[in-house]
Amino acid sequence: MVGLGAEERTYTIPLGRVVLAPRYKRAERAVRIIREFVARHLRVEPGSVRLDPALNEILWSRGMGAGGLRRIRVKVTKEEETYRVSPS
Helix, strand or coil: CCCHHHHEEEEEEECHHHHHCCHHHHHHHHHHHHHHHHHHHHCCCHHHEEECHHHHHHHCCCCCCCCCCCEEEEEEEEECCEEEEEEC
């Protein structure tokens, strides 16, 4: 991977499946969906994907019932062995 474009990518992640979870587990499920989406698209293990605290604040801003989010735009940056996911 060469160049700045390879070190940083922007994705729009659909969160429609979040509403299938019970209201008290929606933010937790959104975190899992984001982590799995990034891992699948970058071909890495989900354990090497780290969420930025600002993104976590957005997901938990409505409490556990983050049902209003249908999609979220994120920026993924490579940091040594891990990938940091932050809001775009």
